[in-house]
Amino acid sequence: MEKRTxxxxxxxxxxxxxxxxxxxxxxxxxxxxxxxxxxSIGQEAKEVLVDCRERMxxxxxxxxxxxxxxxxxxxxxNQCIRSAALLGARKGKRHIVSTAFEHHAVLHxxxxxxxxxxxxxxLDVHNNGLITAxxxxxxxxxxxxxxxxxxxNNEIGTIQPIREIGRVCREMGVIFHTDAVQAVGHIPVNVAxxxxxxxxxxxxxxxxxxxxGALYCKKGLPLSTLIEGGxxxxxxxxxxxxxxxxxxxxxxxxxxxxxxxxxxxxxxxMRDRLIEGLKKIPYSGLNGDAKRRLPGNVNMSxxxxxxxxxxxxxxxxxxxxxxxxxxTTASLQPSHVLMSLGLPHEVAHCSLRITLADTNSExxxxxxxxxxxxxxxxxxxxxxxxDDYVSGKIPHVLGGKTQG
Numbered sequence: 001m002e003k004r005t006x007x008x009x010x011x012x013x014x015x016x017x018x019x020x021x022x023x024x025x026x027x028x029x030x031x032x033x034x035x036x037x038x039x040s041i042g043q044e045a046k047e048v049l050v051d052c053r054e055r056m057x058x059x060x061x062x063x064x065x066x067x068x069x070x071x072x073x074x075x076x077x078n079q080c081i082r083s084a085a086l087l088g089a090r091k092g093k094r095h096i097v098s099t100a101f102e103h104h105a106v107l108h109x110x111x112x113x114x115x116x117x118x119x120x121x122x123l124d125v126h127n128n129g130l131i132t133a134x135x136x137x138x139x140x141x142x143x144x145x146x147x148x149x150x151x152x153n154n155e156i157g158t159i160q161p162i163r164e165i166g167r168v169c170r171e172m173g174v175i176f177h178t179d180a181v182q183a184v185g186h187i188p189v190n191v192a193x194x195x196x197x198x199x200x201x202x203x204x205x206x207x208x209x210x211x212x213g214a215l216y217c218k219k220g221l222p223l224s225t226l227i228e229g230g231x232x233x234x235x236x237x238x239x240x241x242x243x244x245x246x247x248x249x250x251x252x253x254x255x256x257x258x259x260x261x262x263x264x265x266x267x268x269x270m271r272d273r274l275i276e277g278l279k280k281i282p283y284s285g286l287n288g289d290a291k292r293r294l295p296g297n298v299n300m301s302x303x304x305x306x307x308x309x310x311x312x313x314x315x316x317x318x319x320x321x322x323x324x325x326x327x328t329t330a331s332l333q334p335s336h337v338l339m340s341l342g343l344p345h346e347v348a349h350c351s352l353r354i355t356l357a358d359t360n361s362e363x364x365x366x367x368x369x370x371x372x373x374x375x376x377x378x379x380x381x382x383x384x385x386x387d388d389y390v391s392g393k394i395p396h397v398l399g400g401k402t403q404g
Contacts, residue, residue, distance in 0.1 A: 088145020
């Protein structure tokens with residue numbers, strides 16, 4: 001097959017859609033005012049801001065006044081978690097429940113809170129990448145102020161039982177936050193139906209621009225200010241609003257939601273075909289539940305083939321993918337997500353994350369199924385780790401034929 005370029009790292013970021021670009025262009029050329037200004041050009045920008053907040057709220061199933069615009073998912077995670085923690089502290093509640101495989105925007109925030117006197121319980125994840133609502137119920141204590149569980153994992157794509165977890169939190173009177181950065185725009189998300197109190201999202205994961213995101217905070221919950229300064233975002237997020245970015249994000253979300261069902265169906269078929277083909281590689285295995293996962297997510301381990309080498313050799317073939325979260329690709333440590341599933345260090349370090357979007361085609365899948373088995377073989381042929389497997393120094397964990 002003729003060499004082609006295949007971008008399959010959509011969990012890291014997506015290409016901007018033309019609809020998003022078209023929505024942003026007037027904000028650069030014509031509606032460039034500061035929405036806090038009282039003159040006509042400023043008020044035109046304010047009208048865009050109000051309109052986008054209403055449209056975003058409609059897609060998430062909430063009220064416009066419950067939407068706050070941020071610089072992205074990490075800021076939204078920080079603000080939601082710290083707000084719930086500070087509210088809990090005022091009530092004498094300093095216990096937080098989360099999971100061991102959250103995004104670092106959550107885990108690092110929790111680490112800081114521990115230094116401030118909070119106690120954090122990180123639930124272990126089952127080897128299929130899931131937890132249960134009953135496990136959350138069992139972890140909640142009288143002094144629990146927050147449960148934060150990601151909607152869909154950024155590395156292995158597993159989708160948690162958010163609605164059930166939210167119901168448990170409602171029953172027990174605990175605030176429930178979900179990092180939905182990987183979920184919004186890819187699967188149905190409705191904060192009211194999902195029993196969510198706080199939610200984080202980021203535009204560039206669903207064909208919007210980078211550097212802009214949003215958080216949902218249920219009316220009645222006090223949101224603490226993370227960035228001090230002006231009175232923007234109802235006094236909860238200082239700084240002149242990124243009108244162009246917000247317009248692009250809103251347009252991208254609407255477009256994603258309009259085509260949600262058809263994209264889910266098509267990507268699920270492509271995902272499953274890719275998984276079945278890659279499982280034919282000896283000593284390989286799928287990470288995370290085979291069915292309860294994002295439509296475009298494939299995460300595979302290949303014993304004896306180091307992830308960094310796989311990425312470089314795949315890139316030489318025109319295939320762009322990753323070995324885990326884009327936020328940690330400079331680290332030589334194996335993925336904390338894969339380690340939380342119980343994978344040995346040497347297996348977790350030999351994994352690829354392939355993430356498809358609606359911009360991918362069946363021909364892209366054909367190309368990857370032709371090239372990636374050869375890439376794995378090439379990496380194994382130069383790997384001392386693979387030599388250790390062949391010699392029996394390291395026992396195989398994954399099967400020698402296909403993985404079910």
